[in-house]
Amino acid sequence: MAVPYTFGSAxxxxxxxxxxxxxxxxxxxGNTAVQLGNTVTTLNNMTMANVTVENMTSxxxxxxxxxxxxxxxxxxxxxxxxxxxxxxxGNFAYSLDRFSYLVSQASKFTIQQxxxxxxxxxxxxxxxxxxxxxxxxxxxxxxxxxxxxxxxxNTADLAWGTASAATITLSFWVRSSLTGTFGGxxxxxxxxxSYPYTYTISSANTWEQKTITIAGDxxxxxxxxxxxxxxxxxxGLGVGSTYSGTAGAxxxxxxxxxxxxxxxxxxxxxxxxxxxxxxxxxxxxxSFDYRPYTTELxxxxxxxxxxxxxxxxxxxxxxxxxxTTAALIVLPLPVTPRVTATSITVSAAADxxxxxxxxxxxxxxxxxxxxxxxxxxxxxxxxxxxxxxAGSSTIFYTKSGATNAYIYTNGxxx
Amino acid sequence: xxTYKLYIRIGKTEADAAITTNENGSVTSxxxxxNNPDYQAYLEWLAEGNTPLPxxxxxxxx
Numbered sequence: 001m002a003v004p005y006t007f008g009s010a011x012x013x014x015x016x017x018x019x020x021x022x023x024x025x026x027x028x029x030g031n032t033a034v035q036l037g038n039t040v041t042t043l044n045n046m047t048m049a050n051v052t053v054e055n056m057t058s059x060x061x062x063x064x065x066x067x068x069x070x071x072x073x074x075x076x077x078x079x080x081x082x083x084x085x086x087x088x089x090g091n092f093a094y095s096l097d098r099f100s101y102l103v104s105q106a107s108k109f110t111i112q113q114x115x116x117x118x119x120x121x122x123x124x125x126x127x128x129x130x131x132x133x134x135x136x137x138x139x140x141x142x143x144x145x146x147x148x149x150x151x152x153x154n155t156a157d158l159a160w161g162t163a164s165a166a167t168i169t170l171s172f173w174v175r176s177s178l179t180g181t182f183g184g185x186x187x188x189x190x191x192x193x194s195y196p197y198t199y200t201i202s203s204a205n206t207w208e209q210k211t212i213t214i215a216g217d218x219x220x221x222x223x224x225x226x227x228x229x230x231x232x233x234x235x236g237l238g239v240g241s242t243y244s245g246t247a248g249a250x251x252x253x254x255x256x257x258x259x260x261x262x263x264x265x266x267x268x269x270x271x272x273x274x275x276x277x278x279x280x281x282x283x284x285x286x287s288f289d290y291r292p293y294t295t296e297l298x299x300x301x302x303x304x305x306x307x308x309x310x311x312x313x314x315x316x317x318x319x320x321x322x323x324t325t326a327a328l329i330v331l332p333l334p335v336t337p338r339v340t341a342t343s344i345t346v347s348a349a350a351d352x353x354x355x356x357x358x359x360x361x362x363x364x365x366x367x368x369x370x371x372x373x374x375x376x377x378x379x380x381x382x383x384x385x386x387x388x389x390a391g392s393s394t395i396f397y398t399k400s401g402a403t404n405a406y407i408y409t410n411g412x413x414x
Numbered sequence: 415x416x417t418y419k420l421y422i423r424i425g426k427t428e429a430d431a432a433i434t435t436n437e438n439g440s441v442t443s444x445x446x447x448x449n450n451p452d453y454q455a456y457l458e459w460l461a462e463g464n465t466p467l468p469x470x471x472x473x474x475x476x
Contacts, residue, residue: 085437091451328424343444343452345436368433368443370423380424410442411450 066289067154068233069098069299071172071277073126076113077306078345078408083112092147094413096128097300102145102234102256108136108265109144109237120275121173121207123288127275130237135268140240143256144265145184147234149414150279151338152189152223155230158216158281160188165216170233171285173276174199175207176264183236183247183261186214187254189229193220196258198247209276211285217250227338229414233279237272238263301335305377306408309351309398314405317396319354319381321388327354327381328370329396331407341372341409344379351405354381357392363399367407377409418456419467429469432456 075097078084084095085107092100095111103109114120115129130146138144158166176182179201187194195217199210223230236244236257245255264272276288291299307316319329346352349364356362366382381396388394398405420429421443433443434456444452460466 082438087437088455091454093451322424326424339449342447342450343442345440345442347440349441366421366433367441368421368423368431369445370425372445380421410444410452411447 064154065280065286066278066291067150067231068148068277068279069150069303070096070296071275071288072124072290072296073099073113073128073275073277074293075297075300077300077304077308078406079113080308080404080406081113083110083115085110092149092413094304095146097304098148098413099128100147100149100413102143102147104142104144105136107133109133111146115273116271118175118205118273121209123290124173124275127173127175127273130264130272130274132237132265132267132270132272134265136238136263136265138238138240138263138266140242142238142240143243144237144239144263145234145256146237146274147232148277149229149232151414152226152228152230155222156225158222158231160217160231161220161222163218165218166281167213167215167283169211169213169278169280169282169285170197171209171211171276171278171280171288172274173207173209174201175205175271175273176201176262177204177269177271178262178264178267179204180262181258181260183239183244183258185234185236185245185255185257187232187234187256188217188220189223189232190221191254192252193217193222193250194245194253194255195250196245196247196255198258198261201262205271207273213283213285219250220252231279233277235272235274236261238265298335301333302338303413304408304410305333305335305337305341305412306406307331309403309405312400313353314398315395316398319394319396321357321390321392321394323390324386324388325383327383327388327394327396329354329379329381329394331377331379331396333374333376336374337372337409337412338414339412340374341377341411342369343410344369344377345406345408345410347402347404347406349382350384351399351402352381352396352407353399354383354394354396356387356394357389360387361399362387372409372411379407416459417467418459418464420469422469432466 197212239257243256244259247258317331319327321327346367349367352364362383365384368380370378370380418432
């Protein structure tokens with residue numbers, strides 16, 4: 001086809017219609033500003049380098065693209081990389097930040113950040129590692145899952161439960177010692193709408209990226225812009241027939257995985273590692289949304305706040321002595337919690353101390369929650385000896401050498 | 415076997431909170447708030463016929 005314009009000497013605008021499929025020669029559009037028409041122009045499959053964009057809009061790329069928090073598995077406030085036993089049954093319990101487990105039988109697997117110390121996929125430094133503790137044969141009513149519930153404020157724009165329900169795409173990197181068809185599910189807060197999905201792990205002990213695109217649910221009740229559960233993402237590690245359904249369709253019931261999916265808990269020592277989890281609006285899995293560490297940590301702190309030993313004798317908070325043996329300590333919260341915490345977990349009371357009026361050490365005998373608020377957690381500090389003066393102020397700290405000292409809040413998670 | 419012990423918060427006169435020791439040796443304390451999962455687990459434990467240890471008389475939070 002003859003090209004009707006010589007680009008180098010063109011003195012008038014060139015219609016894009018001339019650049020059709022027959023124009024196969026590589027072109028350079030000059031070294032000055034080039035205007036590509038004044039109507040909508042679709043540019044497919046282009047790689048552009050050094051592009052300056054003055055104005056751009058997108059429904060999926062900018063802002064809070066990834067609705068999953070801690071998808072790169074960087075934050076582990078509660079455990080600092082230690083292994084977690086799945087002892088809580090029937091209710092969600094947490095491991096790495098924002099990632100919970102849901103099991104019908106206790107202690108069939110453990111969860112640990114970077115379990116097995118394998119090399120994560122390129123671009124990632126951490127992963128959530130599941131290790132099966134036995135060869136357990138699941139029964140129909142069993143369920144073993146890991147999950148992330150997403151707060152309604154972060155899913156309301158998906159408009160699920162309406163005719164305008166948006167399509168979402170879930171993507172993640174996964175590695176298992178097992179191969180075959182694996183399953184999971186998305187479900188609503190009331191657990192009466194769910195969508196089982198499947199994916200295939202082709203090679204054992206090899207990181208593979210999986211992408212699942214799901215048309216939004218136009219039925220059911222989905223929590224909107226509130227602090228409730230807007231959407232729950234689950235990965236199955238062995239789910240019985242009662243909670244398994246046909247993959248690829250919405251169902252008005254509580255499915256936690258897909259029928260026929262591989263049971264990780266069925267093989268002693270089997271591993272299931274996952275990272276790079278992203279759930280985004282749209283039908284395409286885009287590149288992982290790497291957020292600044294501080295941003296990711298603060299996002300996590302809305303659901304759990306941990307204070308840990310940072311160096312020898314880390315000062316954490318101040319308080320007031322109310323007797324010779326007790327003080328009220330106020331631990332400020334850097335992020336407004338989703339809901340007020342009503343529980344704390346403490347490594348050991350003896351890991352902490354609080355200064356007396358003479359700036360001498362004391363050692364904790366008991367540390368318990370007194371009250372929670374949107375701004376702070378107040379704790380009851382009991383000393384091992386009568387060293388305080390009632391009415392004096394005190395400074396609360398981690399003891400020297402208590403390298404694993406921690407306090408974290410409970411009750412703010414979804 | 416998990417056990418629970420009641421405690422009296424500073425500023426309170428009656429026990430409305432409890433502590434329990436976890437598998438890894440850490441201690442969880444929680445208020446009797448129906449939305450708290452730890453309290454819900456405590457209620458299930460009570461429903462199984464268990465009884466918590468009483469609170470210490472001294473109001474030092476223990």
